[in-house]
Amino acid sequence: MDKRPEDMNLKEILVEMKNISELIVDLAYSSILFDSEAMADEVSELEETMDELNHQLTIRALLASRTREDAEQISEILNVAAAINDISDHAQNISEIVSRDLDIHSVISESLKHTDEKIFRTQIEELSQLIGISLRETQFASRIGVTIIAVRRGKRWTYNPRKNYIFQKEDLLITRGTEEGNLILKEIAKGRRSKW
Amino acid sequence: MVTLLRELIQQMKDTSELMIDLSFAALLYRDKEISEDVLEMEEQMDALNYTAKMTVLEMAHDVSKEGLASVLELITATENIGDAAVRIASNVFRGNIHPIFKEAMQETEDIVVRIRITEDSVLDDQTLEALKLATKTGMHVFLVKRFREYIVNPVKDFTLREGDIIFAEGPPEGKILLESLI
Numbered sequence: 001m002d003k004r005p006e007d008m009n010l011k012e013i014l015v016e017m018k019n020i021s022e023l024i025v026d027l028a029y030s031s032i033l034f035d036s037e038a039m040a041d042e043v044s045e046l047e048e049t050m051d052e053l054n055h056q057l058t059i060r061a062l063l064a065s066r067t068r069e070d071a072e073q074i075s076e077i078l079n080v081a082a083a084i085n086d087i088s089d090h091a092q093n094i095s096e097i098v099s100r101d102l103d104i105h106s107v108i109s110e111s112l113k114h115t116d117e118k119i120f121r122t123q124i125e126e127l128s129q130l131i132g133i134s135l136r137e138t139q140f141a142s143r144i145g146v147t148i149i150a151v152r153r154g155k156r157w158t159y160n161p162r163k164n165y166i167f168q169k170e171d172l173l174i175t176r177g178t179e180e181g182n183l184i185l186k187e188i189a190k191g192r193r194s195k196w
Numbered sequence: 197m198v199t200l201l202r203e204l205i206q207q208m209k210d211t212s213e214l215m216i217d218l219s220f221a222a223l224l225y226r227d228k229e230i231s232e233d234v235l236e237m238e239e240q241m242d243a244l245n246y247t248a249k250m251t252v253l254e255m256a257h258d259v260s261k262e263g264l265a266s267v268l269e270l271i272t273a274t275e276n277i278g279d280a281a282v283r284i285a286s287n288v289f290r291g292n293i294h295p296i297f298k299e300a301m302q303e304t305e306d307i308v309v310r311i312r313i314t315e316d317s318v319l320d321d322q323t324l325e326a327l328k329l330a331t332k333t334g335m336h337v338f339l340v341k342r343f344r345e346y347i348v349n350p351v352k353d354f355t356l357r358e359g360d361i362i363f364a365e366g367p368p369e370g371k372i373l374l375e376s377l378i
Contacts (some may be wrong), residue, residue, distance in 0.1 A: 080287055091277070193246070
């Protein structure tokens with residue numbers, strides 16, 4: 001996200017909401033799997049962003065409606081946006097299980113460990129070889145079997161970063177892949193490994 | 197019993213994520229069939245929800261109340277995500293899509309196709325591994341519908357049969373390649 005919700009147009013808001021809904025469920029489940037409050041916090045922040053986006057969308061959608069046909073199509077947008085917003089609410093309910101620090105029954109985390117591919121959260125540190133190179137150059141998908149599904153830079157999120165996305169120090173990467181692949185990524189991000 | 201519950205939760209999670217993906221695809225392509233698939237998956241979710249909760253309750257005397265509450269909450273939230281997907285998909289029945297909406301939904305690069313395997317299709321009676329669809333067309337089969345059952349992320353030695361409906365995801369060029377194979 002390069003803009004704040006209040007500066008975005010209707011289309012940009014919808015794209016952003018759809019992207020968040022696809023990411024937030026993964027993150028919520030992962031927060032339980034790793035018993036990670038940091039990930040649960042990401043979910044909460046995304047949920048807040050979603051609320052603000054939904055609010056801005058409602059205002060823009062109402063302003064855009066002039067004829068009856070407009071109104072019918074706009075009502076569909078509002079319906080879908082409300083459902084997308086609900087998805088993020090439910091995702092937050094899932095991650096709150098972690099935030100509340102309840103005794104998480106092992107069944108939950110065990111059930112999620114089953115999948116081969118997992119979601120990881122990795123921050124790029126000062127000495128990492130990733131700084132200044134593009135996603136294309138990393139060839140992570142083919143070399144270590146890891147896909148970057150989102151990057152958080154400061155408060156801004158980029159979903160499905162493009163191939164020419166250039167990494168910077170302190171970027172927070174949300175990745176999907178095998179455990180081995182993600183461990184390699186962690187070493188690279190920490191600057192402990194320079195070839196992959 | 198723990199193993200059963202684990203499998204149920206895993207299946208609910210996979211199904212809910214799939215329902216979100218499919219509901220957006222249904223909306224974008226105004227595809228009533230995909231939309232109906234989402235509705236049918238919701239029925240499957242209801243059944244999973246019930247079985248999972250019953251299984252949790254049967255474990256009641258072996259685990260802490262907090263643990264039980266957490267698992268029940270997880271199950272309910274997952275079920276609710278499926279319901280939200282249904283609400284997205286049911287908009288397909290309401291008429292024309294707003295142009296802005298269509299543009300927004302198209303921002304993703306990958307597309308979803310839904311193909312029925314016919315008797316004379318080259319895909320009939322082949323395993324996914326033998327077909328190498330991902331290599332040949334760039335399309336990844338993530339779901340197969342056989343009768344009323346949905347098979348999520350089918351394994352490599354899964355054999356396709358006449359009447360199966362496959363759901364594949366990939367670049368737009370892949371769709372054309374895949375359709376030319378059938």
